[in-house]
Amino acid sequence: MTHYQSTTAIRKALSNWYRTHQRHLPWRQTRDPYRIWVSEVMLQQTQVATVIDYYRRFLDRLATVADLAAADQQTVLKLWEGLGYYARARNLHRAAQIVCNDFAGRVPGNMDAFRKLPGVGAYIGAAVMSIAFEQPFAVVDGNVKRVLARLLCLDDAVNATNAHKTFQVHADELLDRNDPGEFNQAVMELGALICTPKKPVCASCAVNRWCCARQQNQVDVYPRRVPKKSTPVYRVAVGVVKKKGRLLITRRKSEGLLGGLWEFPGGRIDDGETAKQACVREIKEEVNLTVAVESHLAQVKHAYTHFRIIMDVFCCRYVGGRVRLRGPVDFQWVRPHQLDHYPFPKANNKFIPLLRRQLQC
Ligand code: SF4
Numbered sequence: 001m002t003h004y005q006s007t008t009a010i011r012k013a014l015s016n017w018y019r020t021h022q023r024h025l026p027w028r029q030t031r032d033p034y035r036i037w038v039s040e041v042m043l044q045q046t047q048v049a050t051v052i053d054y055y056r057r058f059l060d061r062l063a064t065v066a067d068l069a070a071a072d073q074q075t076v077l078k079l080w081e082g083l084g085y086y087a088r089a090r091n092l093h094r095a096a097q098i099v100c101n102d103f104a105g106r107v108p109g110n111m112d113a114f115r116k117l118p119g120v121g122a123y124i125g126a127a128v129m130s131i132a133f134e135q136p137f138a139v140v141d142g143n144v145k146r147v148l149a150r151l152l153c154l155d156d157a158v159n160a161t162n163a164h165k166t167f168q169v170h171a172d173e174l175l176d177r178n179d180p181g182e183f184n185q186a187v188m189e190l191g192a193l194i195c196t197p198k199k200p201v202c203a204s205c206a207v208n209r210w211c212c213a214r215q216q217n218q219v220d221v222y223p224r225r226v227p228k229k230s231t232p233v234y235r236v237a238v239g240v241v242k243k244k245g246r247l248l249i250t251r252r253k254s255e256g257l258l259g260g261l262w263e264f265p266g267g268r269i270d271d272g273e274t275a276k277q278a279c280v281r282e283i284k285e286e287v288n289l290t291v292a293v294e295s296h297l298a299q300v301k302h303a304y305t306h307f308r309i310i311m312d313v314f315c316c317r318y319v320g321g322r323v324r325l326r327g328p329v330d331f332q333w334v335r336p337h338q339l340d341h342y343p344f345p346k347a348n349n350k351f352i353p354l355l356r357r358q359l360q361c
Pocket residue numbers: 147150151194195196200201202203205206207208209211212213214219
């Protein structure tokens with residue numbers, strides 16, 4: 001079989017398989033570019049099973065791009081709370097405002113214009129253009145890279161910084177230009193359901209007869225990866241400061257990691273310092289309050305993309321001072337039941353239920 005014939009046959013096999021075996025996911029029941037865009041932004045870095053509820057809640061509340069543009073950032077972050085990678089939400093929000101101002105509320109169906117919007121990179125651009133507008137752009141995500149690496153025995157490491165280009169070239173070549181939206185989804189679905197990272201189900205795979213890794217009995221060898229650097233672990237101390245039945249929370253600046261979210265004040269533990277000492281010092285430095293530690297509430301572990309934290313949380317009594325912010329951009333003294341109204345990072349949400357139960361702190 002010539003290269004051209006096998007490419008055509010692979011496309012056909014994938015498309016037939018996808019039509020029969022695809023999962024019925026809420027974003028597959030629409031052609032609305034806004035809804036497809038929201039789903040793709042959520043699906044970057046997050047599992048399908050987690051996204052489904054978030055997606056429904058988000059669109060129940062913000063059904064159109066105009067609704068999103070008009071919402072305040074806190075509403076958007078609250079709907080995103082727990083999904084992580086909050087820059088995605090902030091960018092989507094800003095992009096919706098641009099769509100309303102510059103494109104009369106219509107998501108631009110032109111790759112160049114769409115790619116200029118905040119947060120729209122190669123993946124989101126290709127996904128929305130192909131699925132919503134049937135334009136011939138191939139997506140490259142983790143699933144696609146794995147399928148291509150095995151199907152074609154590609155030796156480029158999937159996690160190398162410069163690997164994207166190579167995979168994009170192969171994805172472009174394989175793309176079915178007559179049905180790019182379905183083709184892209186078919187490859188990603190194959191990666192999610194059949195050509196999985198561990199124990200791919202090659203016997204049931206629609207493209208197994210063309211698969212290089214399978215023919216060479218090297219399915220376990222592909223995709224190749226460069227070894228991960230070990231992630232640093234940071235020790236952090238945080239204080240729940242209580243004053244007349246209210247708790248102090250602060251808001252992080254809008255940009256950067258966890259930007260715009262609320263949290264309890266605290267920070268990194270310095271060398272030679274105890275967690276308790278760090279808690280008192282950080283609160284003084286960050287919000288200018290003098291506090292006394294009363295008890296240890298919890299120790300929370302949380303992993304971010306490039307580092308992990310071990311966080312000691314203390315219940316603190318307000319001793320003196322007026323709040324003056326250094327770092328955070330806002331603060332509130334809130335009743336415990338009001339914590340629900342604010343978006344918090346996951347690491348804080350890990351101890352908030354316990355805090356509620358122990359409100360003698
Ligand atoms: S045959 Fe196996 S390794 Fe090859 S693409 Fe299919 S599932 Fe992946």
